[in-house]
Amino acid sequence: MSRTPFVGGNFKCTGTASSLTSLVKGFNDSITGYPEVEVVIAPGTGYLGLVKAVAHRNIGISAQNCVPKSGAYTGEMSAEQVKDMGLPYVILGHSERRHVFRETDAEIAAKVKAALAQKLCVIFCVGEKLDEREANKTQEVCFHQMKAALTTIAPADWKNIVIAYEPVWAIGTGKVASPEQAQEATALIRSWLSDNINASVASSTRILYGGSVNAKNCADLWARRDIDGFLVGGASTKPEFSEIVKACVKPKAKL
Secondary structure, three states: OOOOOEEEEEOOOOOOHHHHHHHHHHHHHHOOOOOOOEEEEEOOHHHHHHHHHHOOOOEEEEEOOOEOOOOOOOOOOEHHHHHHOOOOEEEEOOHHHHHOOOOOHHHHHHHHHHHHHOOOEEEEEEOOOHHHHHOOOHHHHHHHHHHHHHOOOOHHHHHHEEEEEOOHHHOOOOOOOOHHHHHHHHHHHHHHHHHHOOHHHHHHOEEEEOOOOOOOOHHHHHOOOOOOEEEEOHHHHOOOHHHHHHHOOOOOOOO
């Protein structure tokens, strides 16, 4: 099955009104001519409205996080509010939420459920830490994270799931998984979907790689069969993000 390439840019907690306006205007000129790639950018919460107003209609806007419901949750943004702002996407399960903010599997699962109830597209992140990689626990960790949040998803909601494999040891470190390592992990994720959900979901779900992706390494990663795009961190706040998008226009060789 042909899967539409997906490139997401996670700006994290960076940028100002001036810098983000300039950045996104540049993207409007450099990446909107590639309709065959689904492009999404995720600014910090305080800049969502600004970036949404500046971005070309062909660039999707994502929240970086949400909580399951509105209420007395100071400093948070609910799935309902993400939807109300006209944002189609939300990133959930990112390693910084798991390991810096100590979000549990149960908390992430509740967020996924709430986001899907609002018909948001969930960019769901999984990935292992360095000690887990060195202990050969990549499969165990990723499978556990998926089982906790994805096994109860209704069949009709799978069209709104994109999975991002982001090895924690490669995020913001300058280290990048080799194309072989990235392919092995994304193939394992696809096999888990086939074994635990069904073959159709495994075939249709887009699986991204994230972790120090840049203009120099993206082509080799993109060439791998099971990598359907990228979730980009630091490079998404630079003009080179457009080069990553362009790399995903090239048809994959039949392997």
